[in-house]
Amino acid sequence: MASSKSQQFFHTSGATHSVWVHQDPVSNRPSFSKLNQDIETDVCVIGAGIGGISTAYELVTRGREVVLLEARQVLSGETGRTSGHLTNDLDDGYTEIAKKHGDEGARAAAESHAWGRDRVGEISKMLGIECEYRKLPAYEVSQYSTKDAKEHEDEMNDLRKEEAAQRKFGIDARFDESLTVRGWDGAIDQRGGLIVKDQATFHPTKYLNGILNWLKTQPNFRCFDETRVMSVEEKGIEILGIGNKSVNVSTSDGYTVKCNNAVEATCVPLQKLSVIAQMEFMRSYCIAARVPKGAIEDCLLYDQAEEYKYIRLTACDDEHDYLVVGGCDHKVGQEDTTTEFDELEKWTRERFSQVKSVDYRWSGQIFEPVDFMQFIGKNQGNDHIYIITGDSGDGLTHGVLAGRLIADEIDGIKNPWADVYSPKRIASMVKSLPSMIAHDVQINAQYKRFLQSDITDIEDLGRGMGGVLNKAGSKPIAVYKDEEGNVKQYSALCPHMKGVVCWNTTEKSFDCPVHGSRFSREGICVMGPSKGNLAPVDEAGKADQENVAGS
Missing domain, CATH: 2.102.10.10 (Rieske [2Fe-2S] iron-sulphur domain)
Incomplete structure (x- = not known):
């Protein structure tokens, strides 16, 4: 029998535990069986995180027959290792997004992420899911005690520009040079910032467990876990939408799901290249610290540092909240991973004097497209294979949004937001060529x-x-x-x-x-993007490739 430590990676993607298991343990997740035969369906969705589950939900409610596949246990990937923000106050800023995608693209990003943010509230209300969903303001703040006067004023000017950009694209944002955050009372002070109204937060795994439990009751939904997908291939001929092309989804156990459309909601696509060269792969770190209930303002909070921090509150017990603080991002496999939690705790205690014990420490993975926008839609070179990737640090909101975009495209509905997310987009990638080249050089150096x-x-x-x-x-x-x-x-x-x-x-x-x-x-x-495992080696150091899945 496998040890509990080896089983850890069946439930999640690391040795640490996130704060979300505090009120929603792994045992709460619905159980499913392993695929053990060839089957057929209308749409096969691969990956049971927020992107895959949201897509399955939108398709099932439209009457589509859906099969959801997961390589390990449902919610075992990055969805359960996030910080729980739902927002259209995007990390990269609308000033920069407009430079890459134009005003029309920036407006589409603002409107679509607002829809994703609000959709969680709609679904949780419709299905009766208690997931701590609530609206609250987001603050982008400047820390003036850590900077000289000029640096502080530069930050304030950047926030004024961002206010103008956000208001231009329909976001209710207001710059306030006297803004202070209740509870930020430490030696490193804060003054002034951008207030963005009507943002949201929630408990991600409570929400998705609720959707999965509802989906299990639907006759047009099936889910199989412990079912690793090895290839997704289009079969047949189709020209200008005319033909009989279908998709074969093949698993590591030799079974096939034949479908009309397949959706890869797998953090990164299963194809060897696809859009992978257009993204950077980052690790991000979080801590959850006890604070007296009500001591710190309930908001989404972001500072303006180059390696910025992001903050929110979640439930702890009758007397305490958890202050969730994230940051210290770095490229995967290229930095020491032993100092980030100490840095986050030090940063937090210097600013919030009422912080008590740090009970949870965890990290997760982020995928940063070079042009700032996620990839949602038909994969490059495909007609019936769709991808959801490139969360750009806003994976929860964009995972919900992806459900609508994918469902609309499969249904033949022209969505006004689709172009800015298209994996086949060209113009913004041309503008991002210097970043892509620098990224390529850095990758090859590894x-x-x-x-x-x-x-x-x-x-x-x-x-x-x-x-x-x-x-x-x-x-x-x-x-x-x-x-x-x-x-x-x-x-x-x-x-x-x-x-x-x-x-x-x-x-x-x-x-x-x-x-x-x-x-x-x-x-x-x-x-991923690897689909296979590391090959075991014998005492002589030779790799045994038998029964080790391919790339």
Whole structure:
């Protein structure tokens, strides 16, 4: 029987636990069976996070027959490792979004994210889901005590420009140079900022568990977990919409789901390239700290630092709230992962004097498109395969929004917001070419790990730790030593494009610095674009490729 530690990666994508399990433990998730035969359906949705579940819901309510597939357990990916913001106050700012996508594209982004934010409230009310959904203001603030006068004024001017941009695109935003946030009373002060009305927050897994429980009662819905998809291929011929093209979704166990349309809601697409080269892959960190109930204003809060922090409250107990603080983002597999939680706690205590214990610490993965907007719609080169990816730090809102965009496109409805999210868009990518080239150069530099070793000897590896051993004349090996001292070895080459993985001390995983794939300490793939696991190696260091799924 698998140990509870190995089962951890069946329920989530890391060794840490997020605050969401405090009131919604894993045991609350609805159970499903594993696919054990070939089946047919109208739409096959791959990935049971917020994008996949929202898409399944929108399609089922329109009468479509839907099959939802999940490689591990439902909600085992990044949805349960977020910070719970629902907003159209987007991270990259509307001043910058308009430069890439024009005024029409920026307005579409504002309107569509507002719809996604409000849709959660509508659905939770219709289905009777208690998920802490509530409207509240968002504040973008300046910390003047940490800056000289000129830097502070520069930030204030940037916020004034953002106010003008947001108001232009229909967002109720107001700059207030005297804004102070109740509860921010620490040595590092704050004064002035942008107030954005009618934003929202919720408990993401409570909400999605509620939808899944409703979907289970619908005759046109089926879900299978522990069912890993290995390929999604269009079959047949279709020209200008005329023909008989269908889609085959093939699993690692050899079964096929034949469907009219397939939706890849898998954080990153399953195809080897697709839009992957147009995104950066980031890790982001969160803590949840106890504070006296009512001591800190209930709002969404963002500072203006280069490595900005994002904040919200969620329920703890009768006497306390949890203050959820996130930030310290860095590229996957390219930074030390042992200092971020301490940095977040220090940052928080310097600003909020009533912070008590820090009870939860966790990290998650973010996908940043070079032109700031998510990819939602037909995949490049496909007519019946759709993708949902590139959350740009707003994955919860954009996952809900994706449900409508995908359902509209499958139904043949022209959605006015669709073009700005199209995976086939060109103009904004042309404007982003310098960023794409710089990203490409930086990614290619990661192949230097073929010549590097994290550890010199397995004997020196501490218990519960991992690393990469790169002996001269042999291929690099990923090594994990468990708490009992047992050693497990795998090929350190990511099955996707042969990048050399590195050890993530915080999440006890092997992460690929090339395109962000991640693997559990047992070598199991928990994050694409890789579809396969790390190949086990024998005592001679040779990888056993048998029964190891492909890239």
